[in-house]
Amino acid sequence: MRKGKWFTRLFLGLFIIIIIIMDQGLSVVPACAQEAELPTVDMTLTVELEQAVDVLNYFFNENARSIAYNNLQDVADEYIPEGAKCTDVSVIGEVVYIDYQLDGIRYLIAYYSDGSVEKVARPIGGDDMYSVDSIHNSVEHVNLKETLRTVEISDEEATRRMNEMMRNQMDENAVYPLENDMGRASGKTVYPLSYTSVSGTAPYKAKIVATGDVTISAFSGTSYSTSQPYRVYETMSYHSEVTKKTQAFAVGATLTKIATAFIVPTNTAKAWLTAAGVALSSANTLQEACEVVDENAYTYLGGKECGIYDPTQNNAYVETYSTWSQGKIVMTWDYNSSTGYRNPAWGHSVRSTSLQTANTTVRDAGRDAYNGNILTHGEWRWGVGNGFGY
Numbered sequence: 001m002r003k004g005k006w007f008t009r010l011f012l013g014l015f016i017i018i019i020i021i022m023d024q025g026l027s028v029v030p031a032c033a034q035e036a037e038l039p040t041v042d043m044t045l046t047v048e049l050e051q052a053v054d055v056l057n058y059f060f061n062e063n064a065r066s067i068a069y070n071n072l073q074d075v076a077d078e079y080i081p082e083g084a085k086c087t088d089v090s091v092i093g094e095v096v097y098i099d100y101q102l103d104g105i106r107y108l109i110a111y112y113s114d115g116s117v118e119k120v121a122r123p124i125g126g127d128d129m130y131s132v133d134s135i136h137n138s139v140e141h142v143n144l145k146e147t148l149r150t151v152e153i154s155d156e157e158a159t160r161r162m163n164e165m166m167r168n169q170m171d172e173n174a175v176y177p178l179e180n181d182m183g184r185a186s187g188k189t190v191y192p193l194s195y196t197s198v199s200g201t202a203p204y205k206a207k208i209v210a211t212g213d214v215t216i217s218a219f220s221g222t223s224y225s226t227s228q229p230y231r232v233y234e235t236m237s238y239h240s241e242v243t244k245k246t247q248a249f250a251v252g253a254t255l256t257k258i259a260t261a262f263i264v265p266t267n268t269a270k271a272w273l274t275a276a277g278v279a280l281s282s283a284n285t286l287q288e289a290c291e292v293v294d295e296n297a298y299t300y301l302g303g304k305e306c307g308i309y310d311p312t313q314n315n316a317y318v319e320t321y322s323t324w325s326q327g328k329i330v331m332t333w334d335y336n337s338s339t340g341y342r343n344p345a346w347g348h349s350v351r352s353t354s355l356q357t358a359n360t361t362v363r364d365a366g367r368d369a370y371n372g373n374i375l376t377h378g379e380w381r382w383g384v385g386n387g388f389g390y
Contacts, residue, residue, distance in 0.1 A: 295330075
């Protein structure tokens with residue numbers, strides 16, 4: 001036999017064997033298993049189907065559903081493989097979810113009220129996700145790193161957008177989004193946590209952070225008091241979205257897959273979708289497409305301004321000094337070896353140097369500027385300014 005024909009037949013034979021294995025819902029090994037020595041992922045459903053009725057009867061029993069699952073291992077012990085560690089058990093709508101880890105793999109099993117079963121698995125620390133259900137009985141594989149959608153802009157574009165917002169005197173809660181989501185085939189964008197919900201990153205304008213009196217020596221010998229009130233105002237606003245990485249899920253995608261893709265409990269994933277207004281069926285499958293944000297970042301403008309009370313012309317606080325600079329905030333994830341990544345949190349990855357400026361420094365700079373103008377002109381001639389926070 002010629003070498004080329006022998007190789008072709010061998011390749012076709014192996015391909016047919018792989019298709020048969022996948023169709024039977026048997027154990028599968030990631031393509032990189034030999035190189036990385038990853039454990040075999042068990043995608044069989046034999047045991048899960050045998051115990052499906054018992055699982056549904058137990059967890060849909062009113063007494064059982066009222067139990068606070070203080071010891072997940074005891075609750076799920078008879079429904080998970082020997083040696084597995086249960087990390088979560090929940091009943092959401094018409095579905096029972098059992099989450100456990102075994103031999104370096106996270107498994108999430110969904111028991112549906114119609115008796116069907118879904119199993120989703122992901123090696124801990126890996127990007128490959130495997131899923132199978134008893135209706136289709138074929139294993140699906142997705143590399144989550146490859147399906148991650150990234151949109152970002154340059155620092156220069158971010159600066160242009162923030163300056164545009166400042167010129168237009170946008171409201172403190174306004175944000176410049178990366179893109180317009182309306183009409184996109186991927187549907188609604190789901191943010192696990194908004195930066196506006198966290199005190200350290202929520203926007204604000206012209207918050208008074210220091211008050212008192214300063215000495216204006218230029219008023220000596222005039223009818224005005226040399227002691228005048230001052231205020232230091234602080235602003236963190238003009239947020240512009242600069243990075244967004246998302247996983248897209250089509251209509252019909254299950255809560256099980258979303259929770260596995262983001263390494264969170266099913267209740268957490270359900271809360272995200274509900275907050276974003278994404279429609280779900282009673283079996284927790286998507287009724288509309290969505291993109292769930294995995295990584296997110298914004299730049300913003302941080303500023304401090306000094307206001308001195310001017311009795312000469314304005315009878316109001318006038319802006320005498322300001323400092324502005326950019327900062328950056330990012331969404332991060334809390335990690336626990338037992339439960340994985342659970343709670344998203346917002347924090348500052350790049351500090352605004354203006355926000356780091358001491359209030360006393362801003363006060364003194366504002367006082368000196370005002371005092372110098374009074375010495376030169378005898379009055380403040382520059383009006384109240386553009387308004388604090390702008």
